[in-house]
Amino acid sequence: MKKLFYNISKLYGTNHRGTFKSGAEMQQLNVVDNAWILVENGIIAAIGNAEAEMPSEVMERVDLSGAEVLPGFVDSHTHIVFAAPRHEEFAMRLAGASYEEIAANGGGILNSARKLQAMSEDELYEQAEARLKLMLAHGTTTVEIKSGYGLTVDAELKILRVVKRLKQHYTCIIKSTFLGAHAFPVEYKNNQQGYIDLIINEMLPVIVQEQLADHIDVFCDKGFFTVEQTAQILTEASKYGIPAKIHANELGLTGGVQVAVEHEAWSADHLEHCEENEIAAFKHGFSQNYGGTMPVGLPGTSYFLGIPYAPTKRFMENGLPVALATDFNPGSSPLCSLQTIWALACTQMKMMPVEAFHAITCNAARALRLENEVGSLAVGMRADFVVTKTKEAIKGIPYFMGQNHIEATFVLGERI
Ligand code: NIG
Numbered sequence: 386m387k388k389l390f391y392n393i394s395k396l397y398g399t400n401h402r403g404t405f406k407s408g409a410e411m412q413q414l415n416v417v418d419n420a421w422i423l424v425e426n427g428i429i430a431a432i433g434n435a436e437a438e439m440p441s442e443v444m445e446r447v448d449l450s451g452a453e454v455l456p457g458f459v460d461s462h463t464h465i466v467f468a469a470p471r472h473e474e475f476a477m478r479l480a481g482a483s484y485e486e487i488a489a490n491g492g493g494i495l496n497s498a499r500k501l502q503a504m505s506e507d508e509l510y511e512q513a514e515a516r517l518k519l520m521l522a523h524g525t526t527t528v529e530i531k532s533g534y535g536l537t538v539d540a541e542l543k544i545l546r547v548v549k550r551l552k553q554h555y556t557c558i559i560k561s562t563f564l565g566a567h568a569f570p571v572e573y574k575n576n577q578q579g580y581i582d583l584i585i586n587e588m589l590p591v592i593v594q595e596q597l598a599d600h601i602d603v604f605c606d607k608g609f610f611t612v613e614q615t616a617q618i619l620t621e622a623s624k625y626g627i628p629a630k631i632h633a634n635e636l637g638l639t640g641g642v643q644v645a646v647e648h649e650a651w652s653a654d655h656l657e658h659c660e661e662n663e664i665a666a667f668k669h670g671f672s673q674n675y676g677g678t679m680p681v682g683l684p685g686t687s688y689f690l691g692i693p694y695a696p697t698k699r700f701m702e703n704g705l706p707v708a709l710a711t712d713f714n715p716g717s718s719p720l721c722s723l724q725t726i727w728a729l730a731c732t733q734m735k736m737m738p739v740e741a742f743h744a745i746t747c748n749a750a751r752a753l754r755l756e757n758e759v760g761s762l763a764v765g766m767r768a769d770f771v772v773t774k775t776k777e778a779i780k781g782i783p784y785f786m787g788q789n790h791i792e793a794t795f796v797l798g799e800r801i
């Protein structure tokens with residue numbers, strides 16, 4: 386099945402297959418003017434820019450009427466399987482309580498877990514599906530989804546089965562991450578090792594058996610999991626060959642980045658608290674054979690909780706790559722759109738529009754080690770792309786914040 390998309394005024398992100406960009410490279414934009422894309426069985430077969438070269442054989446042809454086209458956005462960090470918003474905590478925080486105080490009093494993640502445990506798998510599926518559709522409509526075509534609002538064997542498995550069903554029903558790439566180590570349940574408050582044993586002995590083996598997780602995650606931070614506890618869990622997961630993606634340094638300088646790099650994690654996410662030692666650890670990671678740990682900033686969390694933004698500019702000045710994600714969740718970032726993240730990255734983190742564009746496309750793909758499939762538009766990669774009528778889209782999308790600039794989303798060359 387061949388399909389030709391033509392009359393594209395600008396085609397952005399036409400990097401070589403497998404590209405991710407570090408430091409100053411993040412400023413370099415590849416764009417083809419007056420472009421066309423030939424898609425064969427969902428994969429890009431050719432890209433061109435002169436009418437004369439346009440394939441002329443009879444095939445399905447789609448006139449994009451002079452619109453601009455970008456790679457589908459990649460959201461490498463979300464928690465979209467949850468039961469309910471936390472409006473009451475929002476009000477408490479607005480009245481002055483901190484995220485950590487609310488969590489220490491049994492709110493936060495534990496609040497979400499109580500609600501999720503009581504909800505059926507079908508209802509969770511419906512809600513998560515609605516959120517996924519919203520994300521697709523906002524241009525996201527690859528999504529990572531974490532568990533972590535279950536915190537019991539049954540409830541963690543329930544979440545991961547919901548994600549498995551989404552994978553079966555949707556053509557976009559969905560990746561699952563087991564985050565049983567998101568918080569200590571109340572009954573393990575004085576027996577933390579007991580909960581870690583539950584994760585290692587009761588949850589992980591079933592998850593591996595049922596192939597429910599592509600990665601493992603731990604909330605390694607002040608008041609949550611220590612570096613030693615994180616190391617213990619990651620060591621067990623590595624015996625099954627499950628790669629790590631870590632929540633690190635949201636609340637303090639607790640060694641999360643260092644333990645992520647030591648365990649060859651694919652990414653360390655949050656990073657609101659990062660100093661020279663953390664930057665040095667990331668640099669060390671990229672000098673190693675495993676391919677480095679991608680720093681992932683989550684500006685939606687900083688915005689919603691009123692905490693510092695990850696110093697992504699400093700990462701880039703140090704020659705590091707940077708990715709950005711929504712962290713879509715009910716507690717710290719109820720944000721579905723990577724377009725909003727793009728805008729926040731510019732206004733709050735002072736990233737240039739083009740740098741932030743790479744952070745939500747090719748570099749985000751790298752955070753999932755999917756840069757050979759998505760994140761750039763090149764021959765051999767998936768025809769996952771978005772169409773916008775916004776002129777000069779790389780500058781225009783983060784500038785006109787709060788609108789949905791996406792006219793159409795294509796996955797494997799099909800409009801969804
Ligand atoms: O990434 N930081 C840990 N986990 C989530 C939010 C958890 C919550 O408050 O529900 C995050 O921000």
Ligand code: FE
Binds near residue numbers: 464714
């Ligand atoms: Fe998160």
